[in-house]
Amino acid sequence: MKTVFMFSGQGSQYAGMGKDLYNNYSVAKDIFDRADEVLGYSIKDICFNDEEKLNETEFAQPAILTMSIAAMKVLEERGVYGDMTAGLSLGEYSAYVASSAMDFEEAVALVQKRGKFMAEAVPSGEGAMYAIIGLDTELVEEACREAVEEGLGLAVPANYNAPGQIVIAGKTEAVARAAALAKEKGAKLAVKLKVSGPFHTELLQPAADKLGPELQKMHISSMKIPVYTNVTAEQVKSEDDIIPILTKQICCPVRWEDIIRNMSEAGADTFIEIGPGKTLCGFVKRTLKGVTNVNVEDTSSLEKALEKLNAAV
Numbered sequence: 125m126k127t128v129f130m131f132s133g134q135g136s137q138y139a140g141m142g143k144d145l146y147n148n149y150s151v152a153k154d155i156f157d158r159a160d161e162v163l164g165y166s167i168k169d170i171c172f173n174d175e176e177k178l179n180e181t182e183f184a185q186p187a188i189l190t191m192s193i194a195a196m197k198v199l200e201e202r203g204v205y206g207d208m209t210a211g212l213s214l215g216e217y218s219a220y221v222a223s224s225a226m227d228f229e230e231a232v233a234l235v236q237k238r239g240k241f242m243a244e245a246v247p248s249g250e251g252a253m254y255a256i257i258g259l260d261t262e263l264v265e266e267a268c269r270e271a272v273e274e275g276l277g278l279a280v281p282a283n284y285n286a287p288g289q290i291v292i293a294g295k296t297e298a299v300a301r302a303a304a305l306a307k308e309k310g311a312k313l314a315v316k317l318k319v320s321g322p323f324h325t326e327l328l329q330p331a332a333d334k335l336g337p338e339l340q341k342m343h344i345s346s347m348k349i350p351v352y353t354n355v356t357a358e359q360v361k362s363e364d365d366i367i368p369i370l371t372k373q374i375c376c377p378v379r380w381e382d383i384i385r386n387m388s389e390a391g392a393d394t395f396i397e398i399g400p401g402k403t404l405c406g407f408v409k410r411t412l413k414g415v416t417n418v419n420v421e422d423t424s425s426l427e428k429a430l431e432k433l434n435a436a437v
Contacts, residue, residue: 125416125436126391127204130408131192131211131218132399133378135319137184139175141400142168142191144422151201152194155228159190162229163236181320185214185239186232192218192399193228195420199398202430208359208392210352210383212404213283213323214238216373223347225366230342237338241331242374243320251322253282253293254303258312264290267309271302282324283378286410293322324377332374339367350390357382359390380404384411394436396420396429 145152146168156168167190170177177183192215211219217235220226256264261284268279277295279302284290292302299322303314321328344363351360353369357379360366384395384407395412397404397419408417416436418429 125394126207127394127396128387128392129196129206129209129219129222130395130397130404131209131215131222132188132397132401132404133212133215134181134184134188134323135317136399136401136403137171137178137188138400139171139173139178141171141187141421142194143172144424145191145194145198146172148423149194149198149201151197155194155197156190158229159186159232162233167232179318180239181243182236182239185235188214188399189218189221189232189235191421193221195398195426196222198426199396199420199429202426204396204430204433206349206396208350208352208387208390210354210387212285212380213354213373213378215399216351216354216370218399219351220347220366223349223351225345225347225351225363227343227345234338234342238331238335238374241334242323242328245328245331246321248320250296251294251325251327252296252299253291253317253319253322254299255313255315255317256290256292256303256306256311257315258288259290259306259310260288261290263309264292264306264311267302267305268292268294270305271298274298274301276301278322278325278327280325281377282322283380284382285378285380286384286407287381289407289410291317293325294327295322324373324375326375328375332371335374336371339370342367352383352387354378354380354383357386359386380407381411384408388412388415394433396433
């Protein structure tokens with residue numbers, strides 16, 4: 125078997141995430157405590173108790189990364205390691221930590237700044253994202269083009285998550301119109317997402333401009349396992365590519381479906397979602413058949429995952 129470690133992105137967070145891991149595993153507690161020291165505030169208190177702050181991008185991003193790496197450490201302590209890795213949007217930073225390309229402390233400090241820059245890039249209410257369910261890619265892209273042609277502003281696909289699951293983003297009025305057009309074209313659902321801005325669009329360029337110099341300060345080490353990037357859906361070829369990729373990533377669409385297919389073609393047959401929620405497992409299920417697909421976010425899911433992984437050997 126070739127095992128993939130997949131890491132959750134923003135939107136998967138929930139109050140209470142990581143608390144079970146913190147209380148039951150010393151390796152998880154260590155990660156939360158190290159994050160608190162770096163950030164200068166208690167990320168564990170936010171993860172465990174503060175739903176309001178968890179919905180703010182500046183706090184959500186370091187919270188998700190911390191919880192994800194804590195869960196990974198518990199999984200590795202139980203003898204499960206990744207052969208390749210990727211993460212959805214924010215989760216790509218967790219993937220670089222998992223590959224040893226990034227130091228955890230540096231990464232958690234960086235994503236706190238990334239979240240702040242993203243929140244500042246577009247004033248509240250001026251941007252939006254919608255998940256379009258059950259419509260072919262070409263028709264989703266057509267709906268966006270038609271909304272733009274009506275003079276409503278930017279509307280583009282931002283996340284190609286899985287067959288029949290694409291997220292669109294842009295100016296609030298334009299994206300709402302594109303979502304309505306998608307429904308007219310046959311989409312089963314068009315759901316507005318609870319996010320603070322039009323992520324993975326050119327509207328986030330101010331955030332990319334601020335993030336670039338912060339990325340340049342990072343100490344990048346050799347990748348011990350392959351990382352697949354959101355920007356191209358391909359394996360990152362060199363450590364020298366990581367900073368340019370992450371500078372682009374904030375404005376580029378996420379090509380998650382292609383990442384999953386490319387990993388499968390490279391021999392992956394076991395996909396483990398690490399971090400809050402089961403969203404990525406759902407995308408794998410929509411994209412591939414006949415693979416082992418589990419999530420790890422607490423003791424219960426860990427034990428179920430280990431049982432399923434052992435059965436698959």
